[in-house]
Amino acid sequence: MKPFDYVRPATVAEAVAAAAQPGASYLAAGTNLLDLMKGGVSRPDRLVDLTHLEGLDAIDRLADGGLRIGALVSNADLAHDAAFAKSYPAVAEALLSGASAQLRNAATVGGNLLQRTRCAYFYDTASRCNKREAGSGCDARGGENRTQAVLGWSANCIATHPSDFCVPLVALDAIVEIEGKNGRREIALDELHRLPGDTPERDSALEPGDLIVAVRLPPAARGFAAHARYLKVRERTSYAFAVVSAAAALRIENGKIYEARLALGGVAAKPWRARAAEDVLRGVAPTADAFQEVAWRALTDAKPSGDNAFKIELARRIVVRALTLAAAGTPARMPALPASPFASTSGAIHA
């Protein structure tokens, strides 16, 4: 690991000033960053430690019915907050399907959003990677690429964003609160992560020094609690990143869907909101035919980026399954194997 200077700011303003310098990086739990630093993938000159800052670790119910989650709340504390899990069950399920219990105890909300891709060529410093080193090339294109992106990729980068948490969050229109050199601003989570285009080295819309201080769920996000699921296909049932995943959330009244939300994970460099597909469900009954139509619509623009055409069909099927399970109703208890399509207790109706 390359040597670095360690800075422990006393306030958010001090943190932003310290991190605006070239070569600086924020440190929260470090569960992804330290791994990257040990591998020589990330080589910051300065770490700005956020973990001792006050006021970033609260979960606040807002007067308007929304929810504000501090950036330093741990993944485990959020998922196990009973009121949170009841109001946003697909988000809690996504959190509990990610990483291991040890990592969830440490990893933070802000860190989860900003974790880097797990593309093996990004991690392997002997390989060419445009995300790690701008302009160096992409060895994933002709390499082992069965888990890479099928949506939104470019000739320069076919990596995916690995977060589970972000998938239901983007479906629920989450908002990211950012403190920067010019003060506080907020953007939709959907605007945070960037597609690669010609600049895959830039993962997000953040500028140097920008600090995510909170994630907010708008009041309408609570309206999907009765019909919400997150499903994730992995190479093994636990402690693995998504090959593909889907968050489905429905508002059903009198047998008809009033509003649908759908997002996919593991398919692109960002959590993939499928807005056009959601429109298919407005005002219709929750039927298998309608869900099939949604799945086709959601993957219309999908293209293999290598040996991964199977992910497109897999994504369609996981969309149908997630919608089918969401329509059947959020389970009374968190499934024993969160987000597993193969769980014996999931009550899955096979689509």
Added chain:
Amino acid sequence: MNHSISLTVNGARREFVLDDPRVTLLDLLRERLHLTGTKKGCDRGQCGACTILVDGKRINSCLALAISHEGADIVTIEGVARSDQLHPVQAAFIAHDGFQCGFCTPGQIMSAIGMMREAQAGSDPERIRECMSGNLCRCGAYAGIVDAVLEAQAGMDESNQRRSA
């Protein structure tokens, strides 16, 4: 630049001067305190052999910078027995052959203790396997590990019942 930090390790207050901020909790425990029960397996947060409790919660000590944990209360495998009386989870691992080579065992035991505190698995073997998935055992002693955790959980439930009776 030197950095001073203080930690509580297995109940004792310890002061350290770090001449390099790159030191992880794992390396601090092993190299500075010679508490070598906490193992370095992958050193990348994948195997769980380095699991310790920090402020009561299980984490991977290989992915935690010591300097960032000023004031933390740490418990390692060396701190769970009471003099010569094993922790119930330790005893259950022996009773159920919850190991073969033993390298992952301190991490497994610390993870199991952390899991029982989290109270998310209870006595459901499927939940125990899910909640222990962050601890790999290359000998494949998983069946014995699950049995050991089940027994330890049953013992804890029983003593809680006795206390509340």
